[in-house]
Amino acid sequence: MLEQNQTAPDFTSVNQNGDDISLAQFRGDKNVVLYFYPKDDTPGCTVEANEFTGLIDQFAAADTAVLGVSKDSCEKHQKFINKHDLKVELLADTGGELCELYGTWGERKFMGRTYMGIGRSTFVIDKQGKLAHVDYKVKAKGHAQAMLELVQGLA
Secondary structure, three states, X not given: OOOOOOEOOOXXXXXXXXOEEEHHHHOOOOEEEEEEXXXXXXXXXXXXXXXXXXXXXXXXXXXXXXXXXXXXXXHHHHHHHXXXXXXXXXXXXXXXXXXXXXXXXXXXXXXXXXXXXXXXXXXXXXXXXXXXXEEOOOOOOOHHHXXXXXXXXXX
């Protein structure tokens, strides 16, 4: 598991449009909220994406990019964005490399069932590429507001 103050693992992944997005492109210019979620268009994931979307202008004013990550395809991400008029960029980690890199993939339990999946997690990466915040046990509701307040406090 990653910890606060570590250098964030570098990555390149494709967004909903099939464009390469890398952590390095933000370094020195923007903070990054990198949030991992289980699946497009499920209740908790929709709440989280909508809350980030509602605050996207405030994140931009705080020099912060918001990137959501799941193992869904670019096409599924695009449908999710269109259905809910989302303003966040979604990365398609179909092979799971980014989930492995950030330690969000593992055994989960839900309603007595055990399965492998993405744990809802968020990493705030400052402009220097350091992890300013690490949370492996995110609750969707209210999370975007808490992350906004955190990035507004970064120098």
